[in-house]
Amino acid sequence: MSLDELAVETCSWAFGNSGTRFKVFAQPGVPRDPYEKLADAAQVHAYTGAAPSVALHIPWDRVDDYAHLARYAGELGLRIGAINSNTFQDDGYRLGSVCHPDPAIRRQAVDHLLECVDIMDATGSPELKLWFADGTNYPGQDDIRARQDRLAEALAEVYGRLGEGQRLLLEYKLFEPSFYTTDVPDWGTAYAHCLKLGPKAQVVVDTGHHAPGVNIEFIVAFLLREGRLGGFDFNSRFYADDDLMVGAADPFQLFRILAEVLREPSGGIAFMLDQCHNIEPKIPGQIRSVLNVQEAAAKVLRIDRAALSAAQREGDVLAANAVLMDAFNTDVRPALAEFRAAKGLDPDPMAAYARSGYFAKICAERVGGAQAGWGA
Template sequence: EDAAQVNKFTGIAPEVAIHIPWDKVDTFNEIADYSQNLGLKITAINPNLFQEEEYKFGSITNSKPEIREKAIGHIMECIDIGRILRIPYLSLWFADGTNFPGQGDFIKRKKWMLQSLREVYSAMPDFMSMLLEYKFFEPAFYHTDLPDWGQSYIFCKNLGEKAKVLVDLGHHPQGTNIEFIVANLIDEDILGGFHLNCRKYGDDDLTTGSLNIYELFLIFHELIKGNADDYRKTAFMLDQSHNIKPKIEAMIQSVISTQEIYTKALTIDNKCLEEAQENQD
């Protein structure tokens, strides 16, 4: 209902992502009708693989097979829900990692993750794609099993064409050139989508455009320039956490700010820019 209010006031946010088990209901056919009546379409589903105490030492990278199987089972449950609701995106983020040297074997954990993701990938219906999100630290502090776009890229390439990289703007080290990453993911045809937010230091999940508007402008420029015929296939989602601002107002600010910045990026004369670059002007 909150998401419907955002769309009611802006007219530019008709889609919503759900998070399981937080948004779990007894009958998902009913929620499909309910969301449609609100003017919304459910287009992404996120399994929760970090809340359970059993995932303290990892979910699909846990050294205990029964924990890995539980995590896989939960993702399969989300795929089943997605099949009922015809949700096009399975969005995956893993908190898996370690806090101390020697706590886990890097390569064993990598292989467990790949094996688990292959099982999940093979179970997805034809209309569903996997979005694989990375984060360089937190909650793990020594190493994270999916820390950056390169590692996510490796897994996606091993899985197949329906696996794409998801870029969360707050999941990078300070000073990272995110627009460079986006340009390369587009060039490799493996950019799947974004979690839009803003940050100052860590994964702050603040209102989009509240701090670094220019960064998002440059990201949109690369998206428009490098993916002009296909940019509508990119999933744009808001991943934010508001405890100071009222949530609906914060979302309204975010979607309007995103649209404004994207529109400004459309005004760039790319032909003129390319000529200036070639002439070293």
Template sequence: MKLSLDKISDHNSKLKLSHQDEWDFLSNKLSKEGVDVDELIQKIKDFQIAVPSWALGAGGTRFGRFGIGGEPRNLEEKLADIGLLKDLTRKTDSVSLHIPWDIPSDYSAIKSLASELGISFDAMNSNTFQDNGGSETYKLGSLGNSKKAVRDQAVAHNIEVVEIGKKLGSKGLTVWLADGSNFPGQSSLRSALQWTQESLTEIYKAMPDDWKMLLEYKPYEPNFYHTIIPDWGTSSLLCKSLGDRAKVLVDLGHHLPNTNIEQIVATLMYQDMLAGFHFNDSKYGDDDLTTGSIKPYQLFLIFCELISGSEDGAQAWESISWMIDASHNTKDPLEDLMQALEMISISFAKALLVDRRKLTTCQIEGDVVGAQECLQEAFQRDVRPLVREARIQNGGAADPIMLYRSLAVRKNLISERGAESRSTGL
């Protein structure tokens, strides 16, 4: 479904008066506080988050999956949905493909369609957590499997993903492993780590010089005794053995409960080892819930560390990749993605408003209360008019979900694609 600019303009005109009142009040207050409002808006406009190709269909659990109808049946329709998200939110301009779920049948046609929609290709994602027609099975692991034939097959798949990405203009490979064990004694912990390191070395050598490897970690699931890359330290250890183009990818859900993720972010930036983010949220574990729906203050604190680390020169903002990675088994995935993009933008905007000079002074002088007040003042501020103004200036909708629903987009997608259509790969 193609969204005309006239529909966005008509929508925005209906909300102009209410928005203008809110925006005038906030912008005047910010200006009096010495904030460069135009610079602030530009930073919000420039911050773009990639959408993964697997996020356009209904998600699910190991117990069941409930379709919503109108799901994209091929890569072309997935790109069309991301183009719709871009038109509505102006917060995403790239797609992260999952292989082999989304291998293009016609590279020229896919690149042409993406260019027409203003979409580029973010990091590629390999898949060795399920069998994909190869002669060897990944039941007991892939890059860290005890059998060399299985490891070779997994390495070959990752190299194939790199070759596909080169044709599309991607510059990165995301590696997430389901490798591990469910029972003590099932595998040699040291050998599995060694085999993984050797496999990753082969993949790293096959990447172009201008590519980076984003190495993910996860403490549990699908294996519940041990995973080969359970934490950021192990991922960092492996990356340092590979080379300076291998860095650690942080998935917000891939942590044990109550983990201080903002400290992990600060530590990785201190070492210039942060590859990027997979945004989501969790209550208990890797729940893959909508970003900011459970722990908005944590998300804000993470952005505080990101902005601080960038401004202090620890790691360049441009070197970090951003992507959403969530499950939508009870939501319309497009609406869920819009909610996530909004919460990410809000947290980013709030973090930009922290008085860093005052905060630093409080930290040096040991003013604990003053330091907390600096953060709370920014976190408690309602920046929705600011984020909305940035979106409107960028050509997006004042209220993306309201417009999406008023245009009955999902109903139209069901009409075009069918009530039983199912997104590829899920």
């Protein structure tokens, strides 16, 4: 894979207001509808040249005419990426969605997932991304095995609805919002369900969805070997799922993960920035994140794979580690500046956006109406 092929999807909700569990912080110029979210996403792509698609979240990005929304994206030089479902913000989902003990609630949840496939048809989206907040808080609250049966049944129905060129990406998360059991808590659970569903079902790995100390690059390597790594959600965390800017807390971890992902052509892996910019400005936060991924990727592409393989075959531990560290410690920023200039982009995307006046423009224009945010 080359830097020219690296594409990082932005997510629509990253451009809206977000915050902590305690407070959502409003910012000026925040989009009020999906069309304005796409306009902001187009800025990220315009200055980085590496963010050509935007993930939607339903119902946060619900519109009357999805085909029209997709055409508008095309006019901006973008395409619609993954359609993300929402089975966690309805009052009925207090005890779960597709795993809920009540068949009526499960039906409601599955109908929503089928609606998302309809939206895929209308927008040309190739991926349905599923993350379930389902789980339990107390021992004995529900039958753990029965919940897996319900999950499998729901997934099978949705999988059967997928069309040609569409796939289902199943995400997992260690905990939260349920704190005793989570119905899809780890890559093994997601992988097992995907295996039973078929080749159109793959696993999504999110950096922040693991216990501290988990070796994420091992998970990535295993799923790649099995052909089941469908997507990778970039963010950064220090304690738990903080959704901070990718590479912020541990850039070496990002490098190690990409060292596995970029070993082979990764056209089938959907890279997405799944982040919430709570205190930093939205568009620059996304631009900075894309640049962080590019920088890590540029270092990975400098790994001397032949020397690494030779050292590994010979059992030379120090030499093998040195090959990786030499690549990681390389300052690739000048080369990336030249790479952007050769593509007709400003060598410094952050500075170019700051000079553009776009932020002042949207602050002046986006007056009135309801700003987008969590749940909108």
